[in-house]
Amino acid sequence: MPWKGEKDAYKVWLSEIILQQTRVEQGWNYYEKFIQQYPTVIQLANAKDEAVFKLWEGLGYYTRCRNLLHTARVVRDNYNGRFPSDYNAILNLKGIGNYTAAAIASFCFNQPYAVVDGNVLRVLSRFFGIENPIDSTEGKKLFSKLAQECLDAAGPGEYNQSIMDFGATVCKPVPVCRQCPLQKNCIAFNTNKVGILPVKEKSIRKKERWFTYFVFSYKDKTFVQQRTAKDIWQNLYEFYLEETLTDPAWNHQKIKHWLHKKNIFPSKETVIIPAKKQVLTHQVIHGYFILIEPKTLPSALKGAWLSKKEIKHKAFPQFIHQFTGKTNLQLQFL
DNA sequence: AAGCCGGGGGA
């Protein structure tokens, strides 16, 4: 792994935050961009929020970005720009939970705290044949206690790296038992339960939502607004949004009617572009982009009219980015 | 204790 042996707490922290629920191949370019742009935690702390969100754009779980900024500023202001080495002090920083605190404490300061992530849960549940659900409260307690007991106190950092590497390369979701050096003592292997471990009890129900984005452009500017509600994509930007519970099935007649109610009159034929659906953790977003050039500037909209250049510096969710970023047709329109 | 938060890739 590219970060092997890294001791700089800023770099370890940054990479751990970026890699939370994120594959290495997906997150590593972002890590390198961040380090290049902000080589020290002080420089990150001094950055403008919008610039950091723009750098984070596309990574998902955007509260991580908000917490990243917050913690960088706490480290700058309360810890003289150096990460604390005490486990509980690390744990108290925003965006850092049990896993990340143990990772920083053991990798950077060689303290005896066992990491428990998806890899570790898989390895422990299989090797010891534990069928308690890993997402139950008892399960979490049981596994973190067991992990702590297994920890090699002589080299906690190296032990933590090793068990995660093992889970990532051998004891994978679909494991390579044939190559496994622990096969002989693995309870799951010997009782033919590799396929059912680890056990999870909760399954996520996904909610369907329909987003119609009206892309208003007037002269060389486009209307955008920032998402502030307690909902997905907080702090990111978007176009004018109309949400429905079912497929609005837009056609030109329906749009004309909708615009008329809002006292908006297009100067030319509108364009309807079905969006590519976006699957999130708890919901599926479907929708449309409807391009409109009004005759006069609609006054009722609460937001900003920005030029193409200004829009480039704002962070948008991937659902919108896949639309603004791709084709020339849409770029010309913007 | 349960629900919520993105986006991508592999089987």
Place this chain on the structure above:
DNA sequence: TCCCCAGGCTT
């Protein structure tokens, strides 16, 4: 499709 990813915060 479904599952998983070097998880954490809010209610």
